[in-house]
Amino acid sequence: AQALTHGSADDAKAALNLIDCIADDFASFTADGAYDTLAIYDASAARGAAVIVPPSRSATSSRQQRSRSSVRDGTIMRVKDIVRRQWKKESGYHQQARVENTFFRYKTIVGPRLRARHSKSQKAEAIIACNILNRMTGLGMPESFAVGA
Numbered sequence: 034a035q036a037l038t039h040g041s042a043d044d045a046k047a048a049l050n051l052i053d054c055i056a057d058d059f060a061s062f063t064a065d066g067a068y069d070t071l072a073i074y075d076a077s078a079a080r081g082a083a084v085i086v087p088p089s090r091s092a093t094s095s096r097q098q099r100s101r102s103s104v105r106d107g108t109i110m111r112v113k114d115i116v117r118r119q120w121k122k123e124s125g126y127h128q129q130a131r132v133e134n135t136f137f138r139y140k141t142i143v144g145p146r147l148r149a150r151h152s153k154s155q156k157a158e159a160i161i162a163c164n165i166l167n168r169m170t171g172l173g174m175p176e177s178f179a180v181g182a
């Protein structure tokens with residue numbers, strides 16, 4: 034699923050449309066804090082997916098006993114119990130860094146903006162660029178390691 038949106042688009046709303054476009058169930062939905070909405074939790078749960086989204090630092094548990102957001106409440110409580118950094122390791126959230134790195138590569142290799150003027154051409158340009166990055170990634174990724182302590 035894919036969508037080309039304006040820079041001011043609501044990420045969570047765009048994601049809901051993308052979730053609807055996916056035909057099969059999926060194992061997890063991993064994203065940054067901009068996607069910490071009940072709608073994302075509900076849509077993902079309906080597809081059998083775990084949600085791996087860090088709650089905002091000011092997030093509070095729902096006051097209702099049988100809340101629709103019991104999974105989100107569990108995440109909030111777990112983050113408070115073991116600290117945010119440990120939750121990210123435990124939940125596998127650090128995999129999301131690969132996505133951020135891919136966007137960095139896209140902007141570095143392809144450029145920070147689209148060159149086409151019309152929306153159909155912009156969509157084609159973005160798809161071609163993504164296919165190029167997927168091909169490059171498929172050929173192999175560099176091995177990297179931390180230096181120093």
